[in-house]
Amino acid sequence: MNRVLSVVIFVVVSIGAAILLMPEQKQSISYTVASPEEGPLSLNRYCPPGFSQDDEGNCFFESMYANYTSIQGSGLGGLKDGLPEIRDGFNAKVIDLGRFLFFDPILSKDGVMSCATCHDPKKGFSDGIDRSFGVHGEKVARSSPSLWNVGFLDRLFWDARSNSLEEQAEGPLFAADEMGNSPEVLLKDMNANSTYSRLFIEAFEGRDGDMIELDQIVHALTAFQSTLVSFNSRYDQYALGYHEALNKNEIEGLNLFRSFVARCSECHTPPLFTNKQTAVIGTPITQGLPYDVGAEETYKEPTMRGAFKVPTLRNIAKSAPYMHAGQFSKLRDAVEFYNKGRGHAVPKDQTVRVHWHIWEPNLKQNEIDRLVDFLGTLTDESFMPKTPVQVPSGLAMVSSDEFQSKMMNKQTGKPQIAQSVVTTGKR
Ligand code: HEC
Ligand code: HEC
Numbered sequence: 001m002n003r004v005l006s007v008v009i010f011v012v013v014s015i016g017a018a019i020l021l022m023p024e025q026k027q028s029i030s031y032t033v034a035s036p037e038e039g040p041l042s043l044n045r046y047c048p049p050g051f052s053q054d055d056e057g058n059c060f061f062e063s064m065y066a067n068y069t070s071i072q073g074s075g076l077g078g079l080k081d082g083l084p085e086i087r088d089g090f091n092a093k094v095i096d097l098g099r100f101l102f103f104d105p106i107l108s109k110d111g112v113m114s115c116a117t118c119h120d121p122k123k124g125f126s127d128g129i130d131r132s133f134g135v136h137g138e139k140v141a142r143s144s145p146s147l148w149n150v151g152f153l154d155r156l157f158w159d160a161r162s163n164s165l166e167e168q169a170e171g172p173l174f175a176a177d178e179m180g181n182s183p184e185v186l187l188k189d190m191n192a193n194s195t196y197s198r199l200f201i202e203a204f205e206g207r208d209g210d211m212i213e214l215d216q217i218v219h220a221l222t223a224f225q226s227t228l229v230s231f232n233s234r235y236d237q238y239a240l241g242y243h244e245a246l247n248k249n250e251i252e253g254l255n256l257f258r259s260f261v262a263r264c265s266e267c268h269t270p271p272l273f274t275n276k277q278t279a280v281i282g283t284p285i286t287q288g289l290p291y292d293v294g295a296e297e298t299y300k301e302p303t304m305r306g307a308f309k310v311p312t313l314r315n316i317a318k319s320a321p322y323m324h325a326g327q328f329s330k331l332r333d334a335v336e337f338y339n340k341g342r343g344h345a346v347p348k349d350q351t352v353r354v355h356w357h358i359w360e361p362n363l364k365q366n367e368i369d370r371l372v373d374f375l376g377t378l379t380d381e382s383f384m385p386k387t388p389v390q391v392p393s394g395l396a397m398v399s400s401d402e403f404q405s406k407m408m409n410k411q412t413g414k415p416q417i418a419q420s421v422v423t424t425g426k427r
Contacts, residue, residue: 098224124318130326253374
């Protein structure tokens, strides 16, 4: 490994470690380290912050949690549980290529939107509305999940219908109601773009004349998304030994979260804040939409009717509205849902088996507030990737706000966000 590279890696790793160890560090900060050569038309050959680099330029996730093991590798939710396996080992240049692709509208039909239009870094890699608008301005059935720490997941989509990021990416790209593209058009457009041709050859060490292939596009998107890690929150500082990182209210919230009364951590298990399973919690339906059967469809299993993926709660304060169809616009409402009685929101005409950890905790109003306080300590965007200044296609990047206002004008001229929620049964 050349010396410059070693120095850069050393700096990146030391800063990562320092953040986790530094007691006075309470706010998350952003870095420019590891992107010394940032420029729209060349690929960064250094790994993103939080990753170390080997001689071949491949990037490996580094975390203090590696010092903690968990029983049977699954974790019991204590402060000293380890993390599950992450997808890593991707080449730095491939990761950076994935970053350009993620922000580039060339991936969609007629170049109207990119992945980042629905997974906007400014909105916790979600899009701030209940259900996303697709390429034609119709709302899709579900809400856009945050992509923070998505590299740890092996069940993707709200109904867990995909098992890998590669498989997942083809969903939005070619779904008529999302990005609306086709493999033929996508590959034609990509191969007609000389900048991309050059960058793909550089990233994948191809030869002149090599054509861009779909699996390379999907691989690069996977590589980039796997680097969206967030483990420097105030909660992490607390869990890793700095007691003052959380205040009294937040510690009370953490204790409620872990308690056998609230039972949150049995599904939202630290440190990932998901046990990577699916569960039926009995969320309300959105007015005008048919009942979403969730994972029943995926597994062809009636007991999983209404089951959804347990989402991570990291950066949860950033990704409102909440639940699979954005049923709750405020975090407090999403938390209070658990206190309103088991199955209270399940439509009367539906028979679902609500998970046994969902029950009647009878939390006081101030305890609900403490849970919300605690969830706020899970915010950390210090490893936020840079939004490119310009994307290789030369198309203008499309933010979630721009796209949504265009789609809302197109429809009725009125905002459609935050539809009211139907709750049936007792409240
Ligand atoms: C039209 C808005 C939209 C666009 C564009 C879009 N997504 Fe999504 N994405 C969603 C929605 C909505 C879901 C949830 C769908 C579901 O669960 O049925 C989702 C789910 C995902 C998931 C699963 C996350 C999880 O935790 O289960 C990943 C990963 C993802 N998208 C990545 C991408 C990538 C990569 C692109 C670009 C190729 C992209 N998305 C483009 C809206 C979008
Ligand atoms: C039985 C497992 C289980 C338990 C226990 C549980 N959750 Fe959840 N949680 C889920 C599932 C599944 C979802 C997604 C449901 C949906 O979208 O319909 C969810 C969603 C959420 C969301 C919204 C996340 C997002 O990205 O939109 C929040 C916030 C949340 N839970 C907080 C809590 C809190 C606080 C507790 C304890 C009071 C708790 N959960 C207990 C399984 C659980």
